Amino acid sequence: MYEVYYGGISKVHPTGFMMSRPNGAGHYVILLIRSGGTYNIAGCEKIVPPGSAVILDPKVPYSYSNPKGQYIDDWLHFTFEGENLISKKLLPLNTFFQISDIEDPATLLGQVLFEMSYTKNADIQRDNIDCLMNVLMNHLYSAYTMQDDPRYKNPFYPQFQALRLSMQGGNFDDISMARKAESMSISVSYFQHLYKDFFGISYQKDVIDMRIEYAKRMVKSTDNKIELIAKLCGYSNEIHFYRQFKEITGMTPKQYKELNS
Structure with missing residues (x-):
C-alpha cells in the first residue's frame, strides 16, 4: 500500500535554483528529469542528461541544480508498506536511468496527483492510487531494465x-x-x-x-x-x-x- 504526500508536474525552477536536503527527504522521491542537471547523492556528484529518472531513498542526502539554466522535473514524495519492486530490490534506489519517453510515467504520476486532489471517496482514492503507483513502478522498472537496449535509445x-x-x-x-x-x-x-x-x-x-x-x-x-x-x-x-x-x-x-x- 502506498501513501502519497505531494508532487508536481513539469515544474520549472528558475536559473540558479538549487534543491538541497542534507538529511534526505524523509520520504521516497521519484524524480523525472526533463532539463538535465547536476546531482550530488551521498557525496557522489553526477551530471544527469534530460530524460532521466531516479528514486531516492528517504534518508539519502542529496542536492541538485541545473547550472546551465532552468531546472525542470516531475516529482513525487511517497512511502509504502508491503512488497513491491523497491522492497524486492528489483528497482534500485539512488540510481539514475534513461527513459525513452518520459511522458508515459509523467502521465501516471499526474494521475496519482489528480486522485489525491479530486477523488473524494477515501476507499476509492486509496485503491486508485495503489493501482496507479504499481503501474508507475512497473513502467520505471521496464525503463530501467531496457535502458541498454539499442531500440530503447533510438528517438524514433x-x-x-x-x-x-x-x-x-x-x-x-x-x-x-x-x-x-x-x-x-x-x-x-x-x-x-x-x-x-x-x-x-x-x-x-x-x-x-x-x-x-x-x-x-x-x-x-x-x-x-x-x-x-x-x-x-x-x-x-x-x-x-x-x-x-x-x-x-x-x-x-x-x-x-x-x-x-
Missing part, C-alpha cells in the same frame, strides 16, 4: 510503438509507408529498416498480419457483412481481402466464421 522508437499500437487496435485508415515516413521526416528506406529492426518483421508483412488478425475477430464476433469488414481493415478491394484472408488462414471468411461460431 516511441513513434513506431505508437504506430504499431494504433494498427493493432484496428486503425488502418492511413497506413501508407511513404506518408508515415514523411511524417517522421525520414526516408522510406530508413523507415523500413527501423521497423524491421524494432519489431523483427517488415512493415508490409506486419500490416497484412494485423489486418487479417483484426478481420478474424470481426468475422468471428460480429454479423457485419464481409464488404464492411474488408473496408474496416483498410481494403478498398473486397476480392483482394478474400485472397489475403484465405492465404493466411487457409479458409474463406465464411468458412472461418462457421468453424468458430
Whole structure:
C-alpha cells in the first residue's frame, strides 16, 4: 500500500535554483528529469542528461541544480508498506536511468496527483492510487531494465510503438509507408529498416498480419457483412481481402466464421 504526500508536474525552477536536503527527504522521491542537471547523492556528484529518472531513498542526502539554466522535473514524495519492486530490490534506489519517453510515467504520476486532489471517496482514492503507483513502478522498472537496449535509445522508437499500437487496435485508415515516413521526416528506406529492426518483421508483412488478425475477430464476433469488414481493415478491394484472408488462414471468411461460431 502506498501513501502519497505531494508532487508536481513539469515544474520549472528558475536559473540558479538549487534543491538541497542534507538529511534526505524523509520520504521516497521519484524524480523525472526533463532539463538535465547536476546531482550530488551521498557525496557522489553526477551530471544527469534530460530524460532521466531516479528514486531516492528517504534518508539519502542529496542536492541538485541545473547550472546551465532552468531546472525542470516531475516529482513525487511517497512511502509504502508491503512488497513491491523497491522492497524486492528489483528497482534500485539512488540510481539514475534513461527513459525513452518520459511522458508515459509523467502521465501516471499526474494521475496519482489528480486522485489525491479530486477523488473524494477515501476507499476509492486509496485503491486508485495503489493501482496507479504499481503501474508507475512497473513502467520505471521496464525503463530501467531496457535502458541498454539499442531500440530503447533510438528517438524514433516511441513513434513506431505508437504506430504499431494504433494498427493493432484496428486503425488502418492511413497506413501508407511513404506518408508515415514523411511524417517522421525520414526516408522510406530508413523507415523500413527501423521497423524491421524494432519489431523483427517488415512493415508490409506486419500490416497484412494485423489486418487479417483484426478481420478474424470481426468475422468471428460480429454479423457485419464481409464488404464492411474488408473496408474496416483498410481494403478498398473486397476480392483482394478474400485472397489475403484465405492465404493466411487457409479458409474463406465464411468458412472461418462457421468453424468458430
